[in-house]
Amino acid sequence: MSFKLEVNRMMYEVDVDGDTALLWVLRDVLGMTGTKFGCGIGLCGACTVHIDRTPRRSCITPISSIGHGAITTIEAIDATQQGKALQKAWLDLEVVQCGYCQSGQIMSAAALLMTNPKPSDADVDAVMSGNVCRCGTYQRIHAAIHRAAAS
Ligand code: FES
């Protein structure tokens, strides 16, 4: 079945089954591999993208459910003020270890700053607790979010 999608401000037409997860359309059909597969059941956050500026787990988002929603992925988050500030803070503080979870972390953090430009520690904890990092970079992630919020 054919679906029209807006991804990173470009229109695409894809021919996939309606229950295909957005994650696989991004990675396998559109070649946008910045969005990662972790658990596949909505629990780790590695696959986080934005749909209409709201964070969504792309591994459990069927393509048929998106409609006219505007999708943003890690490949284009630097086009937003929040994403750009976060990526700079991430680099300045050398947040990344293996890197696997990090695109999802930045997408969740960007969504947080879009709705709450000066989050408290508790706000950060509440939003970021769904993004798992097996390398334990949580302290640096928190510091980078606060640095981006202050910039
Ligand atoms: S891969 Fe989607 S939440 Fe883990």
Ligand code: FES
């Ligand atoms: S940096 Fe390795 S999983 Fe988070």
